[in-house]
Amino acid sequence: MELKGKVAIVTGAVGAIGRGICKVLAAAGMHVAIADLLPEQCDRFADELNASGASALGVATDVTSRESTGQMARRVLEAFGRIDVLVNNAGIIRVAPLVDFKEEDFDKVIDVNLKGALFCAQAVVPDMMKNMNGRIINMSSVAGKRPGPLQSAYAATKHGLIGFTQVWCQELAPYHITVNAVCPGFIDSPMWSEHLGPAYAPAFGVEPEKLIETVAKIHMPLGRPQTPEEIGEAVAYFCMADSTSGQALVIDGGHAMW
Numbered sequence: 001m002e003l004k005g006k007v008a009i010v011t012g013a014v015g016a017i018g019r020g021i022c023k024v025l026a027a028a029g030m031h032v033a034i035a036d037l038l039p040e041q042c043d044r045f046a047d048e049l050n051a052s053g054a055s056a057l058g059v060a061t062d063v064t065s066r067e068s069t070g071q072m073a074r075r076v077l078e079a080f081g082r083i084d085v086l087v088n089n090a091g092i093i094r095v096a097p098l099v100d101f102k103e104e105d106f107d108k109v110i111d112v113n114l115k116g117a118l119f120c121a122q123a124v125v126p127d128m129m130k131n132m133n134g135r136i137i138n139m140s141s142v143a144g145k146r147p148g149p150l151q152s153a154y155a156a157t158k159h160g161l162i163g164f165t166q167v168w169c170q171e172l173a174p175y176h177i178t179v180n181a182v183c184p185g186f187i188d189s190p191m192w193s194e195h196l197g198p199a200y201a202p203a204f205g206v207e208p209e210k211l212i213e214t215v216a217k218i219h220m221p222l223g224r225p226q227t228p229e230e231i232g233e234a235v236a237y238f239c240m241a242d243s244t245s246g247q248a249l250v251i252d253g254g255h256a257m258w
């Protein structure tokens, strides 16, 4: 698919990886809908992209609400007339040992990471079916392939997103809609500073803020964390590719060889 002039919705768009994805898609000439929780942050990032000559629209969205995801799709259709790409990137993590995992934390992670992706897909797929064209890209993780300890809820959702990818790939193929997943490795973000750092750093004998660099040096042949733009490039590939569907592409510096 030629990207110039096409319309993409990116959820979790003002987060670390979301920004990288939006920048790459906007630079390729796509109209980009910035879908995240807070209206001011969405509008500010859209303004930033538009100031550099891109075409972006802030669309405050809570992916856990069917009403909100329906509004998101309607606003994007009003503004741009079509929806070609959905990037289900919004995601959260909670870490705890199995026996201590709180039900409310488990439910929250399932709601955002899995139910959110389902609601967003349900909101946009009717328009893609009508156009007989579309791309859905689900943001999984290396945790969807080889998770670490303490990640019961997160790993379940990231495996689940690969499950969605394989199911939807088959259901939507007759409408020329491809469905793929990206599995990022380690990208510096609040997930690391607020959750993974405090949980895992003591085992590595480093301060929490040093964890990502430390584990990248030890566990990644390329020896460094990935950048948000590198994840954006994988998303752009799936947007372009006409014959690739049902795949989960790992971008992790060689951390795990599948």
Ligand SMILES: NC(=O)c1ccc[n+]([C@@H]2O[C@H](COP(=O)([O-])OP(=O)(O)OC[C@H]3O[C@@H](n4cnc5c(N)ncnc54)[C@H](O)[C@@H]3O)[C@@H](O)[C@H]2O)c1
Pocket (backbone or CB within 6 Å): 011, 012, 013, 014, 015, 016, 017, 018, 035, 036, 037, 061, 062, 063, 064, 089, 090, 091, 092, 112, 116, 139, 140, 141, 142, 183, 184, 185, 186, 187, 188, 189, 190, 191, 192
């Ligand atoms: N950072 C990593 O190392 C890493 C690795 C693998 C996969 N991922 C995945 O990449 C995606 C983006 O993560 P990130 O690292 O940029 O994290 P981040 O915390 O920087 O961004 C996540 C974004 O999702 C948004 N969000 C949360 N709940 C939402 C909701 N209900 N509705 C709409 N938006 C919501 C947040 O506001 C935030 O902007 C996530 O799905 C994450 O699981 C991240």
